[in-house]
Amino acid sequence: MTRPLLITDCDEVLVHMVRHFADWLDQEHAVDFSYNSWELAKNMRRRTGEPLTQEEMWAFLHGFFPDQMHRQTIVPHAREAIAALSKQADVVILTNLQDQCQTHRVEQLAAFGIPHRVVCNQGGKGTPVAALVAEYGPSVAVFVDDLPVHHQSVAEHAPEVWRLHMVSEPQLAAGIAPAPAAHARIDDWRQAQAWIEARFAAAEPAPPVEALATT
Known part of the structure; x- marks a missing residue:
């Protein structure tokens, strides 16, 4: 499986x-x-x-x-949450940086205790998310990002992927509304971990966001 x-x-x-x-x-x-x-x-x-x-x-x-x-400093509880989630799932970091920064990002995250695959991207994330889903063939997939535009892109190109909007910087989070194309908004990794684990356990494709709003 x-x-x-x-x-x-x-x-x-x-x-x-x-x-x-x-x-x-x-x-x-x-x-x-x-x-x-x-x-x-x-x-x-x-x-x-x-x-x-x-x-x-x-x-x-x-x-x-x-x-x-x-x-840069690590977000509170991110290391622990990713470590726990990686025991049951494959983890890929999809970061919008130029390709020449890929090695720097890998080394940065490894130093923080997050030694997972890093994919650099420029532009919308829907296409690379769809490519990763096709590559891994997962039982279920979850996407986490802080920018609403990327949730919209993933909704268009990989609608079966669950989308979690997270803004971990408190000063920034206060002024940013939940992304309309995301299934949930959670800014704390302890709560996010539980939400993601529930999606993993159910192993069901994501519904349209509009369907969630009517249930």
Whole structure:
């Protein structure tokens, strides 16, 4: 019998990113960061008052990864939850980083006690999630991510996958509504572990989110 499959994001799911990114912007680039949106460019403003363009935001992100990844810290209870879940499921970390950062991410997560396969991606995550499901042929699959756009992408390309919206940074979570395309929103790994284990135990494909809303 095939095992379940857990596909999880990394930044703001397994490791904290924005708080350390904000510190770096403040210390090195005179850029202020607010926690008002999941769209990073909207949260960044130069000390002189000008907002940043999408192109400028991406330039700063590419400056942070991989050179500043040593600043990042693990999300509370993530290590323990992933270790427990990996005893019953295959685990893949699907992270939106450039391919040259893959080795850095593998080493970073291994140092935190999360030694699992890392797949780098650019753009929507629906297509790579569908590819991973086809590769593993799991009894059931669960996807965890902090960005609503990726839940929508997975809903379109791999609708049978359960989708859990998690935003582990408290300052960011407070201003982000639950992703409409996700089946649940849980920001704490202890509760998330129980929710994922229940999906594994049932071994049923995910229903449309609309069906959950009417039951």
